[in-house]
Amino acid sequence: MSLESEELSDLKSKIGRDPTSTELQIVAAEWSEHCSYKSSKRHLKMLPMKGPLVINEKGYDSGVLDVGGGYVVTAHIESHNHPSAVEPYGGAATGVGGVVRDILSAGTRPIAIFDGLRFGNIEKDKQARWLFKNAVLGVADYGNCLGIPTIGGEVEFDECYENYALVDVACVGLGKKENLIKNHAKKGDIVVLMGGSTGRDGIGGSQFASDSLESEDRSAVQIPDPFIEKLIIEVILEARNQKLIHAMKDLGGGGLSCAISETADALDIGIEMDVDKVHTRENDMHPDEIMISESQERMLIVTNKTKLKKLQNICDKFRIGCSVIGSVKFDNNVHIKKGKKTFANLSADIVANATLLDLPSKKPAYLETIAQEKKLKSITDYSKIMMKLLASPNIASKIWVYGQYDHEVGIRTVIKPGADASVLRLDNGKFLSVKIDGNPKQCYINPREGAIGCFEEACRNVVCTGAKPIGMLDHLQFGSPKDPEIFWTFLESLKGLTDFANEFKIPCIGGKVSLYNETPSGPIKPTPLIGVLGLIDKKPLISQKITNGDCLVIVGDTKDEMGGSEFFEYIHKFIGGNCPTVDFKESKKNMKSVLDSIKQQILKSAHDCSKGGLAVAVSELCMTNQIGCKVSLNKVPGEKLTDDRILFSESHSRYLLTIDEKNIEKLENILKKNKVKFQIIGKFGGKKIHFANGIKSIVALDVNKAQKTWLTSLKNLVLHS
Amino acid sequence: MKVGVVVFPGSNCDRDMYHVLSDVFNLDTQYFWHDKGLPKNIDAVILPGGFSYGDRLRAGVIAAHSPIIKDVQKMAEKGVPVLGVCNGFQILVESGLLPGVLLKNDSLNFMCEWTNLIVENNKTPFTNKLKLHQKIPIPIANGEGKYYADDETLKKLKKKNQIVFRYSDVVNGSANRIAGVCNEDGNVVGMMPHPERAVESEINPVDNKPSSLIFESLLTQMGVKN
Numbered sequence: 001m002s003l004e005s006e007e008l009s010d011l012k013s014k015i016g017r018d019p020t021s022t023e024l025q026i027v028a029a030e031w032s033e034h035c036s037y038k039s040s041k042r043h044l045k046m047l048p049m050k051g052p053l054v055i056n057e058k059g060y061d062s063g064v065l066d067v068g069g070g071y072v073v074t075a076h077i078e079s080h081n082h083p084s085a086v087e088p089y090g091g092a093a094t095g096v097g098g099v100v101r102d103i104l105s106a107g108t109r110p111i112a113i114f115d116g117l118r119f120g121n122i123e124k125d126k127q128a129r130w131l132f133k134n135a136v137l138g139v140a141d142y143g144n145c146l147g148i149p150t151i152g153g154e155v156e157f158d159e160c161y162e163n164y165a166l167v168d169v170a171c172v173g174l175g176k177k178e179n180l181i182k183n184h185a186k187k188g189d190i191v192v193l194m195g196g197s198t199g200r201d202g203i204g205g206s207q208f209a210s211d212s213l214e215s216e217d218r219s220a221v222q223i224p225d226p227f228i229e230k231l232i233i234e235v236i237l238e239a240r241n242q243k244l245i246h247a248m249k250d251l252g253g254g255g256l257s258c259a260i261s262e263t264a265d266a267l268d269i270g271i272e273m274d275v276d277k278v279h280t281r282e283n284d285m286h287p288d289e290i291m292i293s294e295s296q297e298r299m300l301i302v303t304n305k306t307k308l309k310k311l312q313n314i315c316d317k318f319r320i321g322c323s324v325i326g327s328v329k330f331d332n333n334v335h336i337k338k339g340k341k342t343f344a345n346l347s348a349d350i351v352a353n354a355t356l357l358d359l360p361s362k363k364p365a366y367l368e369t370i371a372q373e374k375k376l377k378s379i380t381d382y383s384k385i386m387m388k389l390l391a392s393p394n395i396a397s398k399i400w401v402y403g404q405y406d407h408e409v410g411i412r413t414v415i416k417p418g419a420d421a422s423v424l425r426l427d428n429g430k431f432l433s434v435k436i437d438g439n440p441k442q443c444y445i446n447p448r449e450g451a452i453g454c455f456e457e458a459c460r461n462v463v464c465t466g467a468k469p470i471g472m473l474d475h476l477q478f479g480s481p482k483d484p485e486i487f488w489t490f491l492e493s494l495k496g497l498t499d500f501a502n503e504f505k506i507p508c509i510g511g512k513v514s515l516y517n518e519t520p521s522g523p524i525k526p527t528p529l530i531g532v533l534g535l536i537d538k539k540p541l542i543s544q545k546i547t548n549g550d551c552l553v554i555v556g557d558t559k560d561e562m563g564g565s566e567f568f569e570y571i572h573k574f575i576g577g578n579c580p581t582v583d584f585k586e587s588k589k590n591m592k593s594v595l596d597s598i599k600q601q602i603l604k605s606a607h608d609c610s611k612g613g614l615a616v617a618v619s620e621l622c623m624t625n626q627i628g629c630k631v632s633l634n635k636v637p638g639e640k641l642t643d644d645r646i647l648f649s650e651s652h653s654r655y656l657l658t659i660d661e662k663n664i665e666k667l668e669n670i671l672k673k674n675k676v677k678f679q680i681i682g683k684f685g686g687k688k689i690h691f692a693n694g695i696k697s698i699v700a701l702d703v704n705k706a707q708k709t710w711l712t713s714l715k716n717l718v719l720h721s
Numbered sequence: 722m723k724v725g726v727v728v729f730p731g732s733n734c735d736r737d738m739y740h741v742l743s744d745v746f747n748l749d750t751q752y753f754w755h756d757k758g759l760p761k762n763i764d765a766v767i768l769p770g771g772f773s774y775g776d777r778l779r780a781g782v783i784a785a786h787s788p789i790i791k792d793v794q795k796m797a798e799k800g801v802p803v804l805g806v807c808n809g810f811q812i813l814v815e816s817g818l819l820p821g822v823l824l825k826n827d828s829l830n831f832m833c834e835w836t837n838l839i840v841e842n843n844k845t846p847f848t849n850k851l852k853l854h855q856k857i858p859i860p861i862a863n864g865e866g867k868y869y870a871d872d873e874t875l876k877k878l879k880k881k882n883q884i885v886f887r888y889s890d891v892v893n894g895s896a897n898r899i900a901g902v903c904n905e906d907g908n909v910v911g912m913m914p915h916p917e918r919a920v921e922s923e924i925n926p927v928d929n930k931p932s933s934l935i936f937e938s939l940l941t942q943m944g945v946k947n
Contacts, residue, residue, distance in 0.1 A: 140831050145772040147733020227731055227775025317754070318730060404831045406862040408918045411737045416926070425923060
């Protein structure tokens with residue numbers, strides 16, 4: 001865990017001398033992949049980051065969107081993969097803490113948390129179950145204590161995460177535009193470290209996260225304290241209201257080293273600090289340890305002497321530590337002292353900007369053959385297969401997870417977890433719809449189309465609530481970038497996301513890259529995770545109860561796209577086939593037609609068709625409404641396909657709309673006007689989930705039985721196996 | 722007419738409660754920080770939910786020793802309506818203002834879900850507008866919400882009409898499905914579910930009227946016209 005030899009000579013030539021040991025530690029932390037994005041940065045620029053609603057300010061750790069009426073929404077996404085794989089409870093909890101502080105740094109109150117969790121095969125692997133259970137507990141304990149609702153997310157299991165965990169956490173904040181912290185610093189300003197004490201936990205965490213997970217270095221995992229974080233939130237927001245903060249940054253990866261050097265670099269100032277002034281947990285900490293400790297719940301604040309007293313009063317009220325550790329200088333240097341002795345003195349520009357790499361890439365050999373399908377075993381009883389899918393960990397209801405998260409606190413949650421996207425009410429009368437989506441199975445088969453699919457799926461979900469997508473967060477998780485084949489998949493995913501973002505004019509407002517996600521049996525599948533924020537001006541579509549005689553309408557073509565489907569992977573244990581692709585034109589038309597229909601207030605509900613295909617999407621509608629449905633597969637629009645493909649293909653751009661029969665004509669008019677492919681494919685009623693092709697019955701399930709299996713199988717798997 | 726919302730370090734439903742009292746029911750509402758006293762002109766006191774002191778040791782036990790609790794006790798003795806919700810209930814129990822204790826849920830997990838309450842006592846300042854045995858759809862969100870008291874106390878609670886709310890189903894293993902209790906005088910009420918999360922139709926997927934009656938009961942008690 002230190003600089004590589006080329007980096008060391010690079011540093012030496014930049015500073016013209018040998019670095020001190022403290023300088024080496026600081027630079028190693030800041031030049032780690034985790035902090036510097038050295039492998040990815042030059043490519044990330046391709047994503048569109050500007051838009052009419054995007055507010056750009058220097059030094060922000062989160063994206064900012066103007067949502068009107070004087071209000072802004074902030075959003076960010078982070079992961080805590082390496083720590084969570086070693087210590088899932090603390091890793092997941094501190095993952096929540098870090099992203100919450102990013103939202104706080106802009107001067108906005110965090111109002112919702114989202115989590116994307118990925119583990120190995122929990123049906124077979126005890127370790128995966130343990131990781132899953134404890135990561136959920138970590139998110140729950142931290143978020144619940146903060147009083148920030150965790151209102152959405154996703155959980156997925158795949159053998160590529162064996163002995164590993166991906167824990168992604170996104171956070172959304174809300175504030176008044178006038179209260180945004182406009183990061184700035186004047187000469188003579190002072191630098192304050194407030195929050196929890198600095199200890200020996202998380203030493204070298206960012207380098208740890210930038211290596212393959214070979215040793216289980218527990219000392220590199222940070223220790224969570226949500227109570228302190230809750231107090232910090234209130235201190236910061238009170239200080240913000242009193243306008244006491246000139247600039248602010250949270251301490252995350254790289255600890256003080258990164259916070260000091262990035263603040264100095266972003267504001268074009270120098271910072272001189274004294275490690276003796278840092279309030280520490282132990283007395284005998286070395287300056288190096290203080291500089292790279294990743295102890296949690298700490299914020300760096302730039303203020304001035306007259307405001308300091310007021311800031312200290314607020315900290316005293318909440319009994320939060322607050323130390324003046326340094327001052328603002330105009331030499332652009334990061335100057336670290338202990339008393340009078342200098343331990344490091346480097347240009348902030350050098351520390352904060354690692355030399356960017358231009359890594360080679362090469363199309364992986366496996367992609368040449370992966371689209372070819374093998375001959376599959378023939379299936380006689382599709383009802384049995386359906387029950388198996390509904391009980392499978394990836395498709396079963398995640399109520400065991402979100403039932404442990406306080407998703408009501410804050411009294412904003414209009415659409416609760418478990419639906420397509422969650423919806424929050426804002427203070428300007430509008431509503432925010434948010435969804436995060438990933439699909440490593442499809443991304444492995446086709447990195448470009450898979451990534452686009454995740455993006456479109458997240459869009460579909462917010463569209464189903466009546467929201468127009470206004471911003472995107474991307475979290476790109478891959479194996480080692482030094483492997484040209486892995487790096488190629490990274491670039492392909494990024495290019496796909498860029499094309500979709502440009503076409504749909506959805507700016508990327510924030511993101512994160514997590515590389516070196518390697519397990520004992522190799523790299524993880526490419527796992528981009530996409531978060532989409534949508535805005536609803538007037539009224540969200542809140543699902544109404546489906547009743548006898550209501551119609552089921554499908555929008556969008558079903559294609560022969562079984563690659564990465566749950567049907568292929570879970571039922572047939574086959575990895576390969578045609579990856580679903582998004583036709584941008586169709587996608588746009590379908591999205592617009594659904595939004596138009598929602599605006600007319602004629603729908604009872606809109607549901608996205610994705611994992612498990614049409615069969616699972618229809619079942620979900622039936623189970624949540626406890627009503628049967630008779631679906632005619634022969635009416636499903638698209639090319640002529642076999643029954644199993646119509647049932648289980650995971651083609652994108654498809655929506656299931658439910659509607660009272662009396663409104664069907666109005667809906668048909670809207671859909672025809674938008675020139676989309678659609679059909680009325682079923683009618684609700686009775687107690688059976690029924691799929692037929694003409695007179696041939698294909699699937700017949702009892703709704704109550706299906707619902708019970710779907711709701712309880714994940715819990716049973718975690719608690720009783 | 723003034724309502725005080727007591728805030729402890731780690732309270733996190735204080736702002737929600739304030740919003741409901743002040744914006745939904747137009748009550749003059751004021752926050753009071755835990756380390757100070759309460760002024761004499763307060764007409765009702767509410768202890769909101771959250772994680773006071775991070776639930777360290779046991780939920781509510783540290784906050785029960787806050788300076789402000791002495792004033793809450795004095796007010797309770799004078800007959801001023803006092804309501805503790807979730808962590809507020811835990812604090813009232815730990816400070817001896819209400820009988821019983823709250824244990825970890827049977828599931829051993831934090832539970833956030835919508836439940837149904839049954840009104841068992843409609844004579845308290847927070848239930849006087851509700852019908853006896855009326856159903857209230859309301860969410861819970863707690864890890865330590867299982868009400869426990871010894872048999873003798875449970876008998877006494879029943880006899881003195883101190884059981885205010887029960888869950889209609891078995892939710893978390895609470896003794897006699899108890900979800901809320903009051904003191905012998907009936908002016909101090911504690912409940913685990915969150916009425917402040919259920920009074921606005923926008924966020925209540927079932928029916929917001931029954932929960933609203935909890936606050937309207939307080940308005941009636943205080944003589945405020947609604």
